[in-house]
Amino acid sequence: MSTPSRLGLLRDPDFGRLFAATALGQLGDRIIFLALPLVAITALNADEFQVGLLTAMTTAGSLLVGLPAGAWVDRMPKRSVMVSADLARAVVLLTIPVAWWSGLLTIGWLYAVALVHGVLTVFFDVAYVSYLPHLVGRGNLVEGNSKLSAIRSVTSISGPGMAGPLVGWLGAPATLLVSSVGMAMSGLLAIRIRRREQKREPSERPRLLRDIKEGLKFVLRHPILRSIILGDAIFNLSLVMYQTMLLAFLEREIKLESFGIGLILSGMGCGALLGALSATRVSKRVGQGRVIWLAPLATCPLTVLMPLAHPGWTLYVAALGLASLSLGGVIRFVAQSSVQQTLTPDRLLGRMSATARFVSWGGIPLGGLLGGVSGSVFGAKATLWIGAAGMTSSVLPYFLSPLRGMRELRELPKEEGPELVR
Template sequence: MSVLHAGGFQVGLVTAAGFVAWLLIGLPAGVLVQRLPLRGTQVAMDLVRAAAIGSVPLAAAFGTLSLVHLVVVALLVSLASVVFDVGNSTFLPTVVPREQLTARNSLTSGTHAVNQLAGPSIGGALVQLLGAATALVTDAVSYLLSAALLRTLPRAAAADRPAPGQTPSVAAQIGEGWRYVTRHPVVGPCVAMATSVNFVCGALMTLTPVFLVRTLGAPAGVVGVLMATEGIGSLLGAALTPRLSSRLGSARALLLAPVVGAALALLMPMATPGAGLLLFAVGNAGFAAGVVVLSIVTRTHRQSTVPAELLPRVMATVRFVSWGAIPIGALLAGSAASLWGARTALWAACALTAVAPLVLLCSRVRGLRRLDELDAPHAPAA
């Protein structure tokens, strides 16, 4: 965005475009994942993302890069990522025993955290060396590598197809997943909590670069390091989740994580140039750790308790609702930054982190030790 000298609202617009696809196709994505060949679909989505991102440095080289181009690229990447991510979230429980899901989900989140940790730092260095647009070439190459690796995996077994005329409509299948999520005594409140958290995450995606660059005057390399602290927090959260779930119980770990994360998030808007940047680093890492714990715990619960035939649609519904809050948070944060300044907008976003623990405290999760305690006697009919 520095190439186009974009302000807070423009940054928010591009950030929102990167997640708005969950609002556009989030619900039918679960049905698509069940009906299409999984490996071929994921390879195709990687190729789409590589082509879209690769067009940015190409346009920059010819001097035609514009804000509209960036928004379109973000939207294309987002649409492809929706289908890809729903497929990934339903694959793990088919190959991992239930008792290992928490550990495997933690490992997956830990791997993502390593990418968060190394990516911004390397990205900041590449931006300084090559320029912002040219640095995106490495991102495009990563999707090509992902597609090549996916091609080495065995094809998934073909799903049993219903007899002609007996295939439920897309709307009926979407409705089945929606009713399960909204009526479930654990999944429902967890989705509400995740939605509030993701609203804040969307706001932080917009506000963090604007706050660090425009308000604190940090250079690109330092911004990369500070944003990488999110990866440190995510890695810590992923490492702690199995132990917290085992010792405290999954429900109590879920209650603890957003409380700690919300308290530490308030350090971010207190940051000042120089040594005061450490406050941002600690706050960013602490909030990320809390987000990862609740993500692993709730995802493991869904994978281990939702009926297999409903899981893709339940996952898609959860993502549609909770991730749909990200573009809304991004746009509102961008507008707030333009009106009141980045620091004030960041204070407001961090204050909203208190909503997540309040949602759980007002639900039946409050009295549980483990999230699956309500599933056997109370799981709702789809």
């Protein structure tokens, strides 16, 4: 695919449709991030443990269907999986405002919706990651990931900024109606993408366990892929512990209302946007491999500023620390996603994505539970300290791998695979 202008891939109509669908879907998703816990906190008076359990339910899909999802997606039209998952998620989210208006909403209902929504998100994300190399070509993966990260970052700014006032105006349950509409529009836009991946005729009868095993072996035996998912696992578990208590800390200890919480989360989105806009340039200057560990090393320690904060100027400084975390996180994500996709053959893309998600995201439900338990026993502030320390330690697997000195991947003939360039 040629990218002759500054717009690059956005000149391609199909990538433009994926870009727009990503914007709408991510907008709905960012509103969920703020509104769903606030439904539990404000509408149902949930305690810290219940909020942590809700977070665990939201991400439990990675453990329940993470590995088989990759094997299934590798044998299915990936665009169709994305469309179906988006439309199904829209319907599931719609049940929360309906139940609330009917007087039937309970914490159990929220748990069920969070679990089903999380399972559908696993299928969507595996298909999404696997479809991008087919849509843009492997030579354009860094640009494609960077542009999609940029629009996700924009929605990280606008989503909480919209959600805060909407929650205050409509209430948290009704705000999820906006999320449902965003998911539905994302699915409808994805239907219009014309380019399909080349249909692969299986050489033998599909066997789920054999296919899962093949994906696991490929990822876990590869030193770079293995280090990436291990670092991600430590980071994600710690981040979820941190995030689980962040809303409770801001709402109950700093005494922020939903609008103020939305502004802080929007600030994180600003950092993510700067990271997406600079990811390609930083990767070229520092090295695609080195930036994967240097970015979190420079930004994760700044998360300790939040538990040190009080109402006033220290809170603003802590918000800048969270924005820096998002900036480094997106730079790392763009670089490592492109490395993962480049290192993986087409036929294993779904299983690579699912295996990486299963291992690196598998600890997220545990992180939600640990965050809830820690918040109940030690308090929200202490849990933020624990999460900050864990995120900083996630740098070690990257640093102790070939990524430490790797600059970029140079493509070799397909049967040989990529070569590390130091």
